[in-house]
Amino acid sequence: MLFLVYFLFLGTNHGHSIEVNIEQPLILSVSSKSRETVSSVVPIDREVQIHFDTEAAYDRIALFDLNPHEGTREPIYVIDQDKISESNGFVQTNVSLGNPELPHGWALHSTDLGQAGDQCLPIWAAAYKNSKIATTDCLKIRPTWMQDNRLFIGNLDVRSLLIPGTHNSGCYKRGEKISLRETIGRYILTQDQSVWNQLVYGIRYLDFRIGYYPPKDNTSVTDDDESRFWINHDLIKVRPLAPVVGQIKKFLERTSNEVVIIDFHRFPIGFNMRQERHQALVSYLERELKEYAIPYANQPLTLDKIWTTQQRLIISYGENSVAKAKDWLWPPVKQIWGNKATTKDLEDFLAAVVTNDSFQFPETGLWALMAQLTPSPLELLFNPKGSLREMAHKVNPQLLRWCQRSEWWPKLRIVATDFFLETDIVNLAVSANVLKGHHDKRYETD
Missing domain, CATH: 2.60.40 (Immunoglobulin-like)
Incomplete structure (x- = not known):
């Protein structure tokens, strides 16, 4: 492992010096x-x-x-x-x-x-x-890493940041087995930390799939009762949405300059051809989160500009027609999937994405590199010892080395992982963003 040290002296009159290591010893x-x-x-x-x-x-x-x-x-x-x-x-x-x-x-x-x-x-x-x-x-x-580095990263467009993220962020349940056949359950959980813990560790992109489960009585579906919305892993119900939203709100209330991206990416259960259910979910989100939501505008948006307001939450909605109707909803995040079953194939795919210059323009919008292996149907059926934990273990230590490469880290944006503590992605993101900010910044002397 090559050990690279970047020493930056930023601002002759400000006197702020930092040592930034992309590859730590x-x-x-x-x-x-x-x-x-x-x-x-x-x-x-x-x-x-x-x-x-x-x-x-x-x-x-x-x-x-x-x-x-x-x-x-x-x-x-x-x-x-x-x-x-x-x-x-x-x-x-x-x-x-x-x-x-x-x-x-x-x-x-x-x-x-x-x-x-x-x-x-x-x-x-x-x-x-x-x-x-x-x-x-x-x-x-690293609960306040954006605030801690505000002098060095405030000039960066939010669309150019390296954002540490998690895939299927609400699919965690430590110490308990999910109420499914064990063989299937091992392919449901993608994290072992609550959303609150993820944010406190430094994760700033959260990825959710939402299911709608009607009440057993005949209550109107336009009622935005929070109990109807669940976080799913595809077709499997994992946990209610409302407590997770509560964790996100509490984190925003207890920090000052941390910008969080929520990606309501897909709606696999209960929403198909049911526009009124999208409206019910949006009404719930409006009630709970709109006061924190950054309005969408397809133009440069630096952290410094965001910090002049009280809004520090980007809410992306996977149904674009719904997002367009609300100025506080952002268009869908483009999730880039390799659907690869081997570490080498995934590395090759991610390398091709990172070196594709078309993704480097802020006008492209928010995009996320989904850095996990995808189990095949045969893997699910015939590998009784397989699990998403095992698959993450094959990738995550390698992903750390890939993202440290000098041709990778400057071009990365959102990187979403399973079992993120195995990747060191938060520490890499902080260092990379400080270096990006130094490259783009033009300090004024007093």
């Missing part, structure tokens, strides 16, 4: 896989992964449950020099992150105002040279 991520053990009926999941620069010639790498620069506690996991030499820059540990409470007021149930800035979870890594710490990293939340 040490990165922590969280495996999407779960595994069964003979000693426990509960599968082990969320095991920590370590990516490191193979050219750095570290003596050892160790995991800690606190900052290794503070205190004298022993490491909880150690990679010795022999394993470093054999590992090709990637090690899967058996240390589980578990489900820690988000720190410094960022838990969903917390009544505190969350602390701004990056916050470390209790998992740290330290790489050593000559028995001294050479570099460290921690697993972190």
